[in-house]
Structures are given as structure tokens and as C-alpha cells.
Amino acid sequence: MIKKAPVGEIPFAIAGDSRIYVTAFVNGSDSLRFLVDTGASSIVLNTNSPKLKGLIHNGELADNLGTSGENSVEYSNDNSVKVGTIQYDKAGCAHIPYPPEYWDGVFGLNGLAAFNIEINYDDFKIYCYPKETLTVEDSYVSLPFTYKYDVPFVHLHIKLNGTLHNLLLEVDTGSDRIIDLNTPFVNKNNLLETKKPFAISRIASSDGGSGELKNVFFDEVIVGPYIMPKVAGAFSTLIFGMQSKENIDGMIGNNFLKRFNMLIDFNADKLYLQPNNFYYTPFYDFLVR
Structure with missing residues (x-):
């Protein structure tokens, strides 16, 4: 890149x-x-x-x-x-x-x-x-990021039940998840009853806690010019930790991020993405068997 x-x-x-x-x-x-x-x-x-x-x-x-x-x-x-x-x-x-x-x-x-x-x-x-501002071609998707809780967050457009939301999401390569939406956002928009989960997940984190996520299909996730239909995301029900925070909307895990080669310019606070060989791979194997 x-x-x-x-x-x-x-x-x-x-x-x-x-x-x-x-x-x-x-x-x-x-x-x-x-x-x-x-x-x-x-x-x-x-x-x-x-x-x-x-x-x-x-x-x-x-x-x-x-x-x-x-x-x-x-x-x-x-x-x-x-x-x-x-x-x-x-x-x-x-x-x-x-x-x-x-x-x-x-x-x-x-x-x-x-x-x-x-x-x-x-x-x-x-x-x-070197940690200096980089020159990147216009063909790459550029997403400015900001720090909250000492980690980077970007805005991403996600369509749910026909409504387009501009969401503030953590960039988390350490997660095996796809895109999880925080409990306050889910509750505020009354999302739990709008989609039938195709699976329930239990998660554990570095603080020793655990919780439950309802796995559902999002209408679309939009990354610059790339429109990704029927993305397997999740609604959180956690009431503690990062996914209970009201000032953020959720997180992007590496099951989504791995689909893009990623350049992080820590000097300019920008994230650049380019689709790669993982772009069309299934989110979960059991969904395509």
C-alpha cells in the first residue's frame, strides 16, 4: 500500500x-x-x-x-x-x-x-x-479515527431494517467477532425484537467477564464505495464493560477487518482500507454448508 x-x-x-x-x-x-x-x-x-x-x-x-x-x-x-x-x-x-x-x-x-x-x-x-504522515493513493478508502478509552474508533455506515446509521465503532483486531453493536444503541433503537438471531454467542474479555450476543444479519455495511449486503453482525445484551458504554456504538472485529488490507497512519489518525483476497470469504462456515 x-x-x-x-x-x-x-x-x-x-x-x-x-x-x-x-x-x-x-x-x-x-x-x-x-x-x-x-x-x-x-x-x-x-x-x-x-x-x-x-x-x-x-x-x-x-x-x-x-x-x-x-x-x-x-x-x-x-x-x-x-x-x-x-x-x-x-x-x-x-x-x-x-x-x-x-x-x-x-x-x-x-x-x-x-x-x-x-x-x-x-x-x-x-x-x-516511520511515524510520519503518509501519502496514500485516492483508490484506498480513508477513515479518520479518534481515540476513546485509549483505542481507535471510526465511523461506519450500517443499514438496519431499512434505516442507515452512521455508527462510531472500535477497530479491534483482537476480537474474533464481525461487527457487534452496543447494548445502549440496541435498546435505544428497539432492535432486539426486529431480527431473529441465527445464533447466540457467549464472549469473554480481558477483564474476566463474559456476556451474550444475538447474531443477526445486517441489511448492509458500507465501506467507502464498497456495499456489503447481508453482513452477519450481532446485537449486544452486555450491561458491563465496553459494550455497555452509551457514548460508542459498538466494535469491528477481525472477522470483518481481515477482508481489507489496512494501513494505520498513527501520525495523521487515519485508517486506509483496500479489499483483499479474504473479501468474499464466508463470515461463518456453518452459514454456507
Whole structure:
């Protein structure tokens, strides 16, 4: 997406959960499996990871806001983190006790936003560029973003029951979801009874909480000139955490985001999107069997 040469590259894999995983090394560890998460404000170390035993430094308490609730976690600032060709010294890391089988850690925004980054799902690489305003061709969809709760949000047009809504949505590559609409927005527009769910999902987040989502089909999702019909989104019923907030409308997970190669200009606060080889893939396999 950018003609100039990157200053670093991070190879990644897309797992069956549609999320991005990279190999990392922390404080002299062996290879670790890290989730790439634009919905996490910080790099995270999984305190239940056997590979990180004895390598997590002491820290201080900090607040943590997750999808379904809030809690306090320990945070250290003196970590050595290597991901791809990128080396971070004195990296800040939150300590969160995920189940050990999930991942060893999370590669969050304080690591990603040290550069302008291109997440290229065709090449399976994250390209890192100097943090200066980039020149991007007009053919890419440009979405300005703003920070709320320390993570990026964009406006996206979604049509529901024939009505077009301009929604403020979190950009969350760390979620395996498609597009989830927050409980206050769902209740305000009386949406729960307007569409029959094709499935019910239970979710868990970094705060340790969980909740229920009603999976439904949205009429359309509009990304610049691209009109995507019958997108499998969801209505939230959560009453705690990010999806209970009234000043935001929901979140975009990587099951949607992976359909576009994505350039994040952290200097100009702009997100650029370009459809890729995943654009026409099914949202859920069971819907096409």
C-alpha cells in the first residue's frame, strides 16, 4: 500500500478464529505466541503462560477496561520485546491471567503505534513505516479515527431494517467477532425484537467477564464505495464493560477487518482500507454448508 520501504516487518498467521498471531520474544524467553490487538492499549503478558514463568517483571496496579467489564491489573515498564525485526526496550506491558492455552501475550497499541503500520493479509505481514504522515493513493478508502478509552474508533455506515446509521465503532483486531453493536444503541433503537438471531454467542474479555450476543444479519455495511449486503453482525445484551458504554456504538472485529488490507497512519489518525483476497470469504462456515 506504501511505495517507500518499511523499516521493519512482522510475519503473521491467521488462525481459525480469524485473528492475527505473531511470534514474540520477551525478556530472554523462547518463542511466544502473541495476539495482535488494536483493541488493547498495551502489550500484554499472560501470567498463566508456562513459557513466561519467572520472566514477568514486577509492576504497579493499573485500570483495565475489557469488552464485558473492568478490573485492575499489574503493569511493568522495563521489558525487552522482540517481534519480527522490531526490538522494543523498556516496553510497557500489562499482566493479565488469560487461560494458558489462549496465547502467551498480546501485541497491543503501545507497540503498534510506535510506527505507522500496514497489516497486509495478502502477504501475511505487518509492515512498519516511520511515524510520519503518509501519502496514500485516492483508490484506498480513508477513515479518520479518534481515540476513546485509549483505542481507535471510526465511523461506519450500517443499514438496519431499512434505516442507515452512521455508527462510531472500535477497530479491534483482537476480537474474533464481525461487527457487534452496543447494548445502549440496541435498546435505544428497539432492535432486539426486529431480527431473529441465527445464533447466540457467549464472549469473554480481558477483564474476566463474559456476556451474550444475538447474531443477526445486517441489511448492509458500507465501506467507502464498497456495499456489503447481508453482513452477519450481532446485537449486544452486555450491561458491563465496553459494550455497555452509551457514548460508542459498538466494535469491528477481525472477522470483518481481515477482508481489507489496512494501513494505520498513527501520525495523521487515519485508517486506509483496500479489499483483499479474504473479501468474499464466508463470515461463518456453518452459514454456507
